[in-house]
Amino acid sequence: MAEILLTSDRTLMSDYHKNEFLGFGTCAPPNFVPEWLFTYLFFPHMKTKGGIPKTAPYGLRKVEAQLLKEGFNVATVSPRYLHRFIGKAKVLGIHVMDPFGLGPASSTLASILKKEPYLAKHFKKLLGLREILEAKKHGLKIIVGGPGAWQFKYRPDFVDKSGIDCVVEGESEKILATLFRSALNGEQLPKHYDVNIKDVPQTFEIPDIVNPSINGLVEIGRGCCRGCEFCNVTTRPLRWYPVEKILREIDVNIKLSKNHGVCLHGEDVMLYGSSNVMPHEEKLLQLHREVLKKADSISWSHCSLAAVAAKPKLFAQLSEMILSKQRWWGAEIGIETGSAELAKKIMPAKARPFKAEEWPEVVKQGMGLMHDHFLAPAGTLIVGLPEEREEDLLKTMELMDDLKDCRSLIVPLFFVPLGKLKSEDWFKKAQLTELHKQLLIKCAEHDFRWAGNLMDITFTDKWYSPALKGGYKFFTWIAKRKTRQQVKEFHG
Ligand code: SF4
Structure with a gap:
């Protein structure tokens, strides 16, 4: 024992x-x-x-x-x-x-x-x-x-x-x-x-896992170079693991859990192996080539819209490699705001290599590419940032309109004081303005629109998939009704 x-x-x-x-x-x-x-x-x-x-x-x-x-x-x-x-x-x-x-x-x-x-x-x-x-x-x-x-x-x-x-x-x-x-x-x-x-350990000081992780998740690196003010990750240095280390951990997962699916975990998978904000083509392609020799399927934990928009051809190449094994893949992305002004204040490097002023365009381009190449992102928006003004919210709502045809889930999240903003106040429901409520409703309608499509392309491979899909569709149906009731109360 x-x-x-x-x-x-x-x-x-x-x-x-x-x-x-x-x-x-x-x-x-x-x-x-x-x-x-x-x-x-x-x-x-x-x-x-x-x-x-x-x-x-x-x-x-x-x-x-x-x-x-x-x-x-x-x-x-x-x-x-x-x-x-x-x-x-x-x-x-x-x-x-x-x-x-x-x-x-x-x-x-x-x-x-x-x-x-x-x-x-x-x-x-x-x-x-x-x-x-x-x-x-x-x-x-x-x-x-x-x-x-x-x-x-x-x-x-x-x-x-x-x-x-x-x-x-x-x-x-x-x-x-x-x-x-x-x-x-x-x-x-x-x-x-x-x-x-x-x-904080260097990559060679971080041991390989010896027993399998959930859903084949393996880290490809730690840290992030973008320095958004509301994020804790910025306090850690950026490090990428060599491909061999990643493959060794995938072997552990495949051998001991028989799961051939791999989830690549990094704050921005598109920047694997890069020391700046431009994707490193060779390293990124090599990583995917090698992983796909072993894996049945791939997902990414996170990626940035800016890196996708900066290298559309590379992204298309990666997508072609990944889609040779599966119908779609997922990743979390940070949209945070549709306001270039606010982006400049709280996340000036998030749009790089583009300018912070171009943030809404970067989001539209990145999301459009993801839609075309079957990466279904779960995106976040931050509601109630300390410097947020009405104009910023209106810009975010405009952006939501522009993204309506992009296959995605977009979740508005109340501001939580983390990173460089950790001494700020939490955002609470009581502070929700009429505009905030409209934004929340817009996001909910967007998600209900795409949830069915995502379920259809997700639950296909098991004998019990239809039942599981039925369960989620039922849940979404009730959630939609409840949300609409809440909307009436909001306005009542
Ligand atoms: S929010 Fe994302 S892009 Fe910004 S610093 Fe954190 S991990 Fe990096």
């Missing part, structure tokens, strides 16, 4: 029916769909063998790999079966993405629907498990980390009450061994450990 256990709550320990986009459902609060059905549709339980999950969140796999490399006795377990392992454990590591629902998507939905999102509910549920409370009485140390670690600074009481010994914020590879060793020795741990910039 392992001395160190790693886990996450059930909203993270799911393969989302092999579709990462569905994971966004975890940001919603309990709603008009019965909980059992919603849970099944958006975050079904992960399959396990003897309590060991078939695949696990990539971040948790990195922690596991680092601890194994340093000689620790560690196991990643499903939260459902923690009771089987926890008796012998001395330390429990928990991976978090959005533990209190303070992230942009979940806080927006929570604010509108006035309920706690599923992901926050399940995080609390995990820490309240009887087996964890019991193990705490016998000295279990709890260490929490992951992209959502920043949220604990807003909930210091929760940290004390729930028995968390240490929260780690930042890239932890180089400091994990010291922390876990101290925990095993029963020593006092720092309540909140911010990883110092000098401890």
Whole structure:
């Protein structure tokens, strides 16, 4: 039995029916769909063998790999079966993405629907498990980390009450061994450990995963060069992994999970291997060529509209390679605003190599190319930025009109103070103006229009695909009706 256990709550320990986009459902609060059905549709339980999950969140796999490399006795377990392992454990590591629902998507939905999102509910549920409370009485140390670690600074009481010994914020590879060793020795741990910039690992210091990640996700690099003011990623240096490292991790996923699908994870996949804002053609093509020799399908975690618009021929080439294996692929993109003025203030480098003044044009070009080449993006808009004016909102609404024929989902998110804007105020539902409401409605109508098309091209390959598709279509139908009711109330 392992001395160190790693886990996450059930909203993270799911393969989302092999579709990462569905994971966004975890940001919603309990709603008009019965909980059992919603849970099944958006975050079904992960399959396990003897309590060991078939695949696990990539971040948790990195922690596991680092601890194994340093000689620790560690196991990643499903939260459902923690009771089987926890008796012998001395330390429990928990991976978090959005533990209190303070992230942009979940806080927006929570604010509108006035309920706690599923992901926050399940995080609390995990820490309240009887087996964890019991193990705490016998000295279990709890260490929490992951992209959502920043949220604990807003909930210091929760940290004390729930028995968390240490929260780690930042890239932890180089400091994990010291922390876990101290925990095993029963020593006092720092309540909140911010990883110092000098401890951020270089690529050769980041271990390969040794067990499979959810949906074949593999990192291709870390950091971003664009420096948007509202973003946390800007604090990290830009690093790209060599192709060989990426392929080794894909091999682990294919060999151990039999999943031949690959999700390339980077803040801007189009900039793979580049040290500036122009895509590096050779490296990007080589990456895709090599990955496609192994993979059945590819998706991208994120890409920038500017890099797509800057290299339309390269993008077409990539699309041709990817579409030789599948009908479409997805990526998250940041639109944020349709106002060139606002873009200049809060994300001056987002449009590069184009000028910030050209941002709305860059968005239209990039989205048009994505539509033509079957990349279906999930785009975000930020509502309530500190410097936002009515004129900016009108420009964003104009942009939404221009994007109506682009196959995409576009989600408006309330401003969350992060990055260089972390001392600003949160945006709340009470601050919604008539224009904000109109923008929210426009986005909802856009998404309802394209959701059906996306479902049709997504759920095709399994015997149960028609039933699953029926479930999502039913959900979308009810959501549409509810939204229209809300619209009436907004204006009533
Ligand atoms: S482009 Fe995206 S990841 Fe990069 S700084 Fe801007 S918001 Fe962050």
